[in-house]
Amino acid sequence: MHGPEPGNPEPSRVARAYLLRVAEPPAPALVDFVAEVGPVRAADLVREGRVPGPVADETSARRHLDLGRADLDEAAAVGARLVTPEDEEWPSWPFTALSVAAARGLRGGVPPLALWVRGAGGLGEMAERAVAVVGSRAASGYGQHVATEFGHGLASAGVTVVSGAAYGVDGAAHRGAVAAEGPTVAVLACGVDIAYPAGHSTLLGRIAEHGAVVSEYPPGTTPARYRFLVRNRLIAALGGGTVVVEAGARSGARSTAAVSRALGRVLMAVPGPITSATSVGCHELLRSGEAVAVSTVEEIIESTGRLGADLVDLGAAETRATDGLDGDAARVYDALSTRSGRSPERIAVEAGVPLPRVRALLPTLELGGLAVRCTTGWRRARAPTPSRER
Amino acid sequence: MHGPEPGNPEPSRVARAYLLRVAEPPAPALVDFVAEVGPVRAADLVREGRVPGPVADETSARRHLDLGRADLDEAAAVGARLVTPEDEEWPSWPFTALSVAAARGLRGGVPPLALWVRGAGGLGEMAERAVAVVGSRAASGYGQHVATEFGHGLASAGVTVVSGAAYGVDGAAHRGAVAAEGPTVAVLACGVDIAYPAGHSTLLGRIAEHGAVVSEYPPGTTPARYRFLVRNRLIAALGGGTVVVEAGARSGARSTAAVSRALGRVLMAVPGPITSATSVGCHELLRSGEAVAVSTVEEIIESTGRLGADLVDLGAAETRATDGLDGDAARVYDALSTRSGRSPERIAVEAGVPLPRVRALLPTLELGGLAVRCTTGWRRARAPTPSRER
Numbered sequence: 001m002h003g004p005e006p007g008n009p010e011p012s013r014v015a016r017a018y019l020l021r022v023a024e025p026p027a028p029a030l031v032d033f034v035a036e037v038g039p040v041r042a043a044d045l046v047r048e049g050r051v052p053g054p055v056a057d058e059t060s061a062r063r064h065l066d067l068g069r070a071d072l073d074e075a076a077a078v079g080a081r082l083v084t085p086e087d088e089e090w091p092s093w094p095f096t097a098l099s100v101a102a103a104r105g106l107r108g109g110v111p112p113l114a115l116w117v118r119g120a121g122g123l124g125e126m127a128e129r130a131v132a133v134v135g136s137r138a139a140s141g142y143g144q145h146v147a148t149e150f151g152h153g154l155a156s157a158g159v160t161v162v163s164g165a166a167y168g169v170d171g172a173a174h175r176g177a178v179a180a181e182g183p184t185v186a187v188l189a190c191g192v193d194i195a196y197p198a199g200h201s202t203l204l205g206r207i208a209e210h211g212a213v214v215s216e217y218p219p220g221t222t223p224a225r226y227r228f229l230v231r232n233r234l235i236a237a238l239g240g241g242t243v244v245v246e247a248g249a250r251s252g253a254r255s256t257a258a259v260s261r262a263l264g265r266v267l268m269a270v271p272g273p274i275t276s277a278t279s280v281g282c283h284e285l286l287r288s289g290e291a292v293a294v295s296t297v298e299e300i301i302e303s304t305g306r307l308g309a310d311l312v313d314l315g316a317a318e319t320r321a322t323d324g325l326d327g328d329a330a331r332v333y334d335a336l337s338t339r340s341g342r343s344p345e346r347i348a349v350e351a352g353v354p355l356p357r358v359r360a361l362l363p364t365l366e367l368g369g370l371a372v373r374c375t376t377g378w379r380r381a382r383a384p385t386p387s388r389e390r
Numbered sequence: 391m392h393g394p395e396p397g398n399p400e401p402s403r404v405a406r407a408y409l410l411r412v413a414e415p416p417a418p419a420l421v422d423f424v425a426e427v428g429p430v431r432a433a434d435l436v437r438e439g440r441v442p443g444p445v446a447d448e449t450s451a452r453r454h455l456d457l458g459r460a461d462l463d464e465a466a467a468v469g470a471r472l473v474t475p476e477d478e479e480w481p482s483w484p485f486t487a488l489s490v491a492a493a494r495g496l497r498g499g500v501p502p503l504a505l506w507v508r509g510a511g512g513l514g515e516m517a518e519r520a521v522a523v524v525g526s527r528a529a530s531g532y533g534q535h536v537a538t539e540f541g542h543g544l545a546s547a548g549v550t551v552v553s554g555a556a557y558g559v560d561g562a563a564h565r566g567a568v569a570a571e572g573p574t575v576a577v578l579a580c581g582v583d584i585a586y587p588a589g590h591s592t593l594l595g596r597i598a599e600h601g602a603v604v605s606e607y608p609p610g611t612t613p614a615r616y617r618f619l620v621r622n623r624l625i626a627a628l629g630g631g632t633v634v635v636e637a638g639a640r641s642g643a644r645s646t647a648a649v650s651r652a653l654g655r656v657l658m659a660v661p662g663p664i665t666s667a668t669s670v671g672c673h674e675l676l677r678s679g680e681a682v683a684v685s686t687v688e689e690i691i692e693s694t695g696r697l698g699a700d701l702v703d704l705g706a707a708e709t710r711a712t713d714g715l716d717g718d719a720a721r722v723y724d725a726l727s728t729r730s731g732r733s734p735e736r737i738a739v740e741a742g743v744p745l746p747r748v749r750a751l752l753p754t755l756e757l758g759g760l761a762v763r764c765t766t767g768w769r770r771a772r773a774p775t776p777s778r779e780r
Binding site for chain 2: 271274275280287293295299356
């Protein structure tokens, strides 16, 4: 359905499969090198060891593992495929945002070289309207209930639920989406052929039926602690916003939340009882102003909108950057001054758009080159820049 | 202990007792009239009906009730006294803030003419470090638990717990403070001699032991629905900040919250389960950005600080307005520019003071005439103005 027959893959696909096997993500030097010389030439040079020092550091240990074609075959055997930036279904906007954030200093803000995908859903289409729902593995009954309800409600509204398939909040969110027979994407820290956690084997199968199980890691790769953190950037990037349902004081969900903010996506947190240890992280995010409070699916949709997708189209079509802005975004843009910064509160009043929505739209306009943050708030970008093309 | 012997009250005290009996609060025209001609002359003119039209409208129906001295005797019989702006214990700063807010358009922003007080605590002293803790009458077990804990923790830290003695959150907050043998003030919508609600008769007695039961309404006045809303402005004014523990979608606590914000006080809301109807109002306040989330007594104290009291001293002493600013306030003031507005976020970074604390301090600096809100954020007032004296 997607990509060519497994028996006859294009050279660029084999090259990227090889490079994913060779370099442990994130591999910033290799990603830049591939962008510079193309995947096929990059793979050849890596294989021969004729690469710049930083790329050699990332590839020399495993460059002898010439398993690109074998990995493609192995993936096909479990119903998986390799989706690459050369494919139409590649979610280019979400991953471009990672590069943009990296240029601004986000450590590890590196797009994947390609993604192993098991599932029927087209990845790009699913990422157009997607929200990451994350939280504690040791979720309370309350957290699991809320995650299931949100997963079900979002998926029913056609919004893809992106999460990490872990126990607790992740699993509950996927389960809610699957129950609604709606789109959901599980991003794994191991190969897409590995059932991890083991108790979620059936769930992973159902996710693949309704959406996709994806990973940067080649078939057979086992999960490792550091891979969960590296994986979290993809969850944040694929979600147009991130909802933290429950998080303890030092939850891994906080890393996804931090990346989400660095990407300019809206970060949302669910209030819970202040007597509950698993809501402490959420309340910290609310108190610091990093996250906006959400209590319902409608509030999540209001806060995230679908502007990201619209802006991608704009950049690609080389039209005027503001042409396709939807209603709220256009009003927020109109409320910006080119001369002086304005506070989100002021802009909300000017535009007649609810403050949480304004807070969600401003960073997206920024990524689209339409708005800039300044010391006194936000102003209109002097000359709209097209969004970066890969 | 406070004020003169009941048998020999000063003319101004008798005059104010009479005026409280005659005019239904809030009586803005009468309050202005008293400020203009003084309480004794105002009482004489009201008694004779020789007053301007707006004052007549507020006083003509009851001006024949010449019960000032009788009310003072009746109050004394139940251990209560009348505290007036002429008394040292009058909390002038909190009530000046009401006038300031009224000048900016707060409807009903009218200070009381005097207050009936039953209890051992000096009112001014108790108001120096005070927080209003309010919420739903139909509080859940969770809300009552949180209110009791907060009441206990605040009072233990020497912070006066101000509330309305109602069932639910109010009563729980007072009860916590009383259990800590700490200061607490109940502001009633009826006479201080009336036990309302009836089930709180014992609690009201214990509040009077540890703090004060106060009211604008003369002895014997029964509660009426509109008096609760009128009363709420005094709760908001006496609290250096307001914590909403639980509130439904249309809770009366929202009116206290609105006044608190109009007074430039920090508004706080307690997160709760999103599945609970009694937390809906709190979550709305958080989501709109009107309130900051608080989960602990320490966070409440951090958000409110004790700047209000410091600024009163400054105004009264006619020293340089910035002389007595405490550490954080001075740093926030220093981080303001005289030329252009800055966002609270920017100021927090410049000052190295946590954002919630900055958000709490800015409105207080504003009331102190040190900072002004502008379209792009906050800037330093060009020439510090002394705080208004009554």
